[in-house]
Amino acid sequence: MRKLQVIFHPSHRKGETSSGGTILKVAQELGIGIESVCGGQKACGKCKIKLEKGFFERYGFTSHPEHLSPFTKKEEKFISEAEKEDGYRLGCAAQIIGDVLIFVPEVSLTGIQMIRKGSMEREIDIKPAVSLCYLELAPPTHHYPLGDLDRIKNTLFEKYDFASLDIYYYTLLKIPDTLRKGNWNVTVAIWMRKQIIDIKPGRVEEAYGLAIDIGTTTVAGYLCNLYTGKIIASESIMNPQIIFGEDVMSRITYTMTHSEDGLEKMHNSIIKGLNQLIRQITEKAGLTFEDILELTIVGNTAMHHCLLKITPQYLGVSPFPPAIQQSLNMKARDLGLAVHPSANVYILPIEGGFVGADNVGVIIAEKPYNEEMKVLMIDIGTNGELVMGSHEKLISCSCATGPAFEGAHIKFGMRAAFGAIERVKIYPKTYDVKFEVIGKEDCNSESSCPKAKGICGSGIIDAIAELYRTGIIDKRGRFRDYIQTPRLKRVNGELEFVIAWENETSIGREITITQQDVRNVQLAKGALYAGAKLMMKKLGIEKLDKVVLAGAFGSFINVENAMILGMFPDCDLAKVYAVGNAAGDGARMALVNINKRAEAEQIGRQVKYIELSIEDDFQDEFVNAMLIPHARDPFPHLKSIVSDEILD
């Protein structure tokens, strides 16, 4: 009997099962941490998951609601009608009877969710694009029979000094009835002192907006009160475009190989995803879609273009010009977003083909343009985006790091999910290894603890830095084959170092770091380092005063090890900061403060993008940067933590 395929997103883990197993059971077998307080008794509702409908080309199967056992009475208690429509089920109730693709929402994931796009507490000045004005109007008379809108505009001018306002068509339609419903007392919402975008009867004092960060993998939304800046609710979903390709280049390729409808499909899929996010987040906040009067969006250039249904094909061809760099204000309804019909969406500007609006978000959140210090900002995703400079000048570049830091192209690499080794310590001399596995801290007993399944980005960085610090590999990244330890062994002629013994893993074999793994990480970190070095040269900077690590990845790595490895040039470790999802923070700040939009606009125009591949010294820098930490550079701040013998 054919095994059924089960794919879990956003972790992308693939499993096989026989008919009849529950989703929860298969997830547990695969080491995917789905919440289950009641232990699968259908009593706690924590293991809510979502069946993704459709044919998935990359997996070669169709995922269909009927590939799960029928919806049960017990699930009704936890799953609303709308959720049911969308494919939600309880993982412990739904039995797999056909191939399925299952999305595990953030809320149902256990343990550290490194894909989560968190948002930092930041001080945000408030100056929203939308103003609410309460008006008490005189009803029309024969002597003053002025038109309804004209009456509103006169009062707005007299009372609030608003001149030359226009009105968006869909708001105009509401005016006559709303005026009479409110007995001529109404609250009017005005966008950017330019346009009347809403009218409600009576006095209204709260207005809401939504900041969105469209990542290649994850889309995060922050529903904010526009007047306090407070986050009312946040929510993230998988970027549904993932079925068209996992990384940016494969999605661009998809639109080119499917020139008929590829772009349209990708566009429709992200719009549908955003509308799902909007529905979830407004429900969570007890609001409706019409309460969202303003949106801001960040994302990398390809996500940005696909969102707008602009062909991304020229982003893939030298010299990679984007279709538009400046920011864009447009009506959300023209994009098909289900918010207030007159809501504006502000899409942050992009810096270039490879440095997108997400990077602009990071910059306005971190404000290096206000710094005296020379700052390097690193945002590592599939590409590494670097920004360097100070209040004098800022430049940016994009480094082709490849996906090694995300666990790809690494023998036992995996995403930062349940069961991944995320921390590694190697003891000198004994070469003993201590490691930590994601999910371990939440388990109650030894037996329920996750065993290692693979090794994720932060674990890989740790492992290679420790291999180097303990002298197991040399500057060139080569294993010193004379070192005596049973952990260093030759497999098929190649040296590998054992991080976890077979009995410490759940995959029935040892988890190792291979010579090839080390090479791949050297390539990735070399690209980052060479980029940073070239930028320093361009700017005439000798020494960095501050390094900022943006993005979820940056928040979880051991910065000391990252520097030992040579991911970035020498810097006082006390001045290396992880700032989490700064792109999302930038979107939120632009949402509630229009001055931040002006700053973004500046940035989009002023940050000079450096195309590394055409720089003369790039190849040379890159070769030198492949070494650990670097062929020629001094690392004074490493002296205290790494022995001279190793460093020299």
Added chain:
Amino acid sequence: MRKLQVIFHPSHRKGETSSGGTILKVAQELGIGIESVCGGQKACGKCKIKLEKGFFERYGFTSHPEHLSPFTKKEEKFISEAEKEDGYRLGCAAQIIGDVLIFVPEVSLTGIQMIRKGSMEREIDIKPAVSLCYLELAPPTHHYPLGDLDRIKNTLFEKYDFASLDIYYYTLLKIPDTLRKGNWNVTVAIWMRKQIIDIKPGRVEEAYGLAIDIGTTTVAGYLCNLYTGKIIASESIMNPQIIFGEDVMSRITYTMTHSEDGLEKMHNSIIKGLNQLIRQITEKAGLTFEDILELTIVGNTAMHHCLLKITPQYLGVSPFPPAIQQSLNMKARDLGLAVHPSANVYILPIEGGFVGADNVGVIIAEKPYNEEMKVLMIDIGTNGELVMGSHEKLISCSCATGPAFEGAHIKFGMRAAFGAIERVKIYPKTYDVKFEVIGKEDCNSESSCPKAKGICGSGIIDAIAELYRTGIIDKRGRFRDYIQTPRLKRVNGELEFVIAWENETSIGREITITQQDVRNVQLAKGALYAGAKLMMKKLGIEKLDKVVLAGAFGSFINVENAMILGMFPDCDLAKVYAVGNAAGDGARMALVNINKRAEAEQIGRQVKYIELSIEDDFQDEFVNAMLIPHARDPFPHLKSIVSDEILD
């Protein structure tokens, strides 16, 4: 066997027929002049008509394509696939086999088409809203990898001094491909120095726009070259809303009695009609809908509101405030108009609930605000709209004339269509009558000449003025029963005057003017006159220097007789002008000259609307104005043409 119903629009004539007769035959029986050069041989294609599909509540039947005999081979020669889709047939080929509503397009009508909204030759200054800019751009390089739009904007700034332009979303989508298709040489269309609305490869030097006049009965379109102001094509259609009610009040009532979907139906119907007009007019001009980059629209306040899908219900309730008075710029696509997706539509401002954007169109075409002379402008439709003043001040009012001038509420009244008596002359003493019938001038032989079927507005005015001038009726409008003529006879106790003897008509009976007809005309003209008198009082004007008659009706009446009747106060007859469809002219002028929009905006704000019904002396004025020409006013300019005996 049940007779089949046939309704002809725009004349609204109703007929009955047995199954099998052709449309042409039934039309001829009813006296509707449909062109037929070949005499029904299906050889000339002139008798093209259109079957209107749908259930028509006011007629109580469904008109369906299958209610006509099947489409014949011979018709293919004259009727395109698209026209066939729309219900076009040849009148001589289509046999009636069920109830049908037939629209006779202007082009197929014979004789004087008084419903035609003609357009005058006027001098128009050119200053269109849309500018075309040809750009030769440098392709992107690694050293100048600027975004496509940003590249265009930089060049527009450098070459044409355009600063802070934005772009409409749908145009943005075309940019990357168009730039490459044009090999970086493109023509960009810019709206109001504000927004990029189109991009085309290579050099483009012509741009087109469409001015639309939405009348209660007829919708006229003028397709113009925006750079020369020339009319490229003009076209008119029946206002399809006519099935919801013939006049403004009945349409407002329809939206109120059908609160669920009445407004939506009316809105959809006019949008569909406009799209039909757009298709016809662009085909005629050899253009496509995407060539229309700008539109202007005029119409009375109710038409204006229904076009916008704004409830007109408050227009029907004192103090009749409109929802919006100011002009409106909006995207045509937000209205559902099938033109260029980024085209703007400028909807002229309205003066008040009863004086609409059509009147503003008349004013900007005639420019009384530039006149030293005291001008009275009269636009007679179902309501009479009056504007009075000079460069110092302008006021407007609306007079409830009722539909008498359109032939309604008149015993033998009819619209100005084939067979209508349009001119009447009565000889003093002998009381002989000479009259002219619409369609007569085009007939070749006596037998083919149309006989009278009724009497239309201009004929009614002539008839009553002549009855008064010859002393058959007195100042009070009463028939002098002592006058000896066989034409004055008593029918059911009431006096009537015979205009056409039975043998001169095609309806098998005499056509007369009754005492009640005279009363109804007195009411209508009294309303106009009283309005004008009150306006003169308000403005402190003793004497009018000029009278302007706008609209098709004004073009066809005998102004001398109109003054004898007392439709307007005394004025030198050499200073009374008929200006045709000045509302449409105003729309055209606003289309090609944005200064005219600024003038319209001024007008909309500055023309003071006078609500007659609340004026203290209105009732008194009205009673005096019922008399012919007026109870107390002197008419020095009539002295030469009407005997003193009659006048005093």
